[in-house]
Amino acid sequence: MGDFFGLLIIFFLMAYIYLSPVFRSEKGILTLIFVLLAVRVGIAAWNGFVGPTLGADSDALQFFEEAVDLKNARIFTLGSGVRVYSQFLGYFMWIGESIFLACILSVVAFTFSAKHLLDICDSIDRGPFKFHILLSFGLLPSMILFGSVMLRESFQILFFIFSMKSFITFYIDRKIVHYFLGIFSLFLMGSLHEALLIIAILILPIITLFNYNKIGSWPIYSKGKLYSYILLTIVTLTSFAILPFVIEELSILSALNGGDITRYTSNYRESLVGLGSRSAYDAALNFSSFGSFVSSTFVVLIHYLYYPFPWKVTGFLDIYAFIEVIWRGALIFFSFKSIFIAKGNMRRLNILLLAVYFIMALVWSSGTSNVGQSLRHNIVHYWILLVLGMPYLMMYLRRLFKT
Numbered sequence: 011m012g013d014f015f016g017l018l019i020i021f022f023l024m025a026y027i028y029l030s031p032v033f034r035s036e037k038g039i040l041t042l043i044f045v046l047l048a049v050r051v052g053i054a055a056w057n058g059f060v061g062p063t064l065g066a067d068s069d070a071l072q073f074f075e076e077a078v079d080l081k082n083a084r085i086f087t088l089g090s091g092v093r094v095y096s097q098f099l100g101y102f103m104w105i106g107e108s109i110f111l112a113c114i115l116s117v118v119a120f121t122f123s124a125k126h127l128l129d130i131c132d133s134i135d136r137g138p139f140k141f142h143i144l145l146s147f148g149l150l151p152s153m154i155l156f157g158s159v160m161l162r163e164s165f166q167i168l169f170f171i172f173s174m175k176s177f178i179t180f181y182i183d184r185k186i187v188h189y190f191l192g193i194f195s196l197f198l199m200g201s202l203h204e205a206l207l208i209i210a211i212l213i214l215p216i217i218t219l220f221n222y223n224k225i226g227s228w229p230i231y232s233k234g235k236l237y238s239y240i241l242l243t244i245v246t247l248t249s250f251a252i253l254p255f256v257i258e259e260l261s262i263l264s265a266l267n268g269g270d271i272t273r274y275t276s277n278y279r280e281s282l283v284g285l286g287s288r289s290a291y292d293a294a295l296n297f298s299s300f301g302s303f304v305s306s307t308f309v310v311l312i313h314y315l316y317y318p319f320p321w322k323v324t325g326f327l328d329i330y331a332f333i334e335v336i337w338r339g340a341l342i343f344f345s346f347k348s349i350f351i352a353k354g355n356m357r358r359l360n361i362l363l364l365a366v367y368f369i370m371a372l373v374w375s376s377g378t379s380n381v382g383q384s385l386r387h388n389i390v391h392y393w394i395l396l397v398l399g400m401p402y403l404m405m406y407l408r409r410l411f412k413t
Contacts, residue, residue: 050120073161077096098165109160120164126175134397136401153389156385156386170195193214208373314387341403371391
């Protein structure tokens with residue numbers, strides 16, 4: 011029954027894509043999204059009926075097994091990280107214990123992520139480059155392998171893209187509902203991983219301050235900017251206050267409250283060293299002094315974004331990861347260039363998106379210790395580099411090949 015329900019979802023996705031104005035806006039985009047859907051359905055079918063693909067063995071199977079156990083034990087509590095995602099899968103396991111169905115749910119998340127990504131492109135004048143952005147977003151091999159199986163990444167990406175789409179829409183049309191939709195989506199993203207919850211907590215004040223000059227113009231408030239800002243701050247702090255009661259077992263929050271975040275970070279990194287130890291890199295945060303912390307943070311970030319270095323490439327995984335490093339480096343360069351080329355509000359939005367990208371990269375890097383983990387973590391915020399850097403990369407390539 012689970013496999014059959016997975017097939018029904020595929021037909022629903024096909025109908026949704028065909029009827030969606032966003033996908034139908036261009037024939038090339040409509041064709042491309044169907045191709046991307048077919049690739050992911052193929053990966054899901056292989057995992058469901060043949061055997062695990064790369065990236066769909068250890069963690070993915072563990073999620074599935076825990077989901078089945080939770081369903082059989084009739085456990086319906088909310089947790090954080092692994093527990094939330096396993097519980098989510100467990101609800102669908104009542105239909106049928108199907109690996110195929112579990113994988114198709116990730117395909118659903120990708121489809122809606124693609125839709126919201128195209129919406130962002132329309133909002134910030136990336137229309138002429140939507141096809142290239144969607145192509146690069148959907149055909150990145152690590153995005154396909156990790157985003158078509160029973161892993162959290164597809165839903166992390168979905169909630170992250172939707173939250174930033176909501177905040178961008180709020181900045182443009184000043185409707186407060188989009189602000190709170192963005193907050194809600196950030197918390198959903200954070201519920202899937204403790205590091206993402208920290209990222210949500212760091213991003214929200216920046217988003218709020220970024221929109222400060224817009225707050226006084228909200229129709230719902232009429233007593234000036236200061237009053238509006240205070241009211242918004244109260245709502246934001248209230249949201250954070252009730253979050254620990256909704257999401258249980260947040261060990262990262264306990265570490266923050268107890269002043270023991272250094273030990274938590276070190277233990278978390280050490281727990282990952284054994285995962286793909288052949289591709290582990292020797293970079294860790296140093297908390298011995300402020301200067302050591304700053305310099306080690308920079309080193310860890312460089313490893314997260316650009317490892318393996320050319321002299322460290324020794325096998326197939328390293329070769330592929332190095333290709334991604336080159337691609338990522340080019341996109342980062344042109345993303346910075348976008349800030350200097352864009353004007354007015356678009357420049358401010360570009361700065362905001364790039365700041366959010368590096369906040370996420372900094373937090374992820376503190377708990378990443380090998381190439382495999384880096385590949386998985388980098389796909390969550392990869393789309394920002396495409397939105398910012400892809401148009402200018404394409405323009406550069408066109409000029410290069412014309413001369």
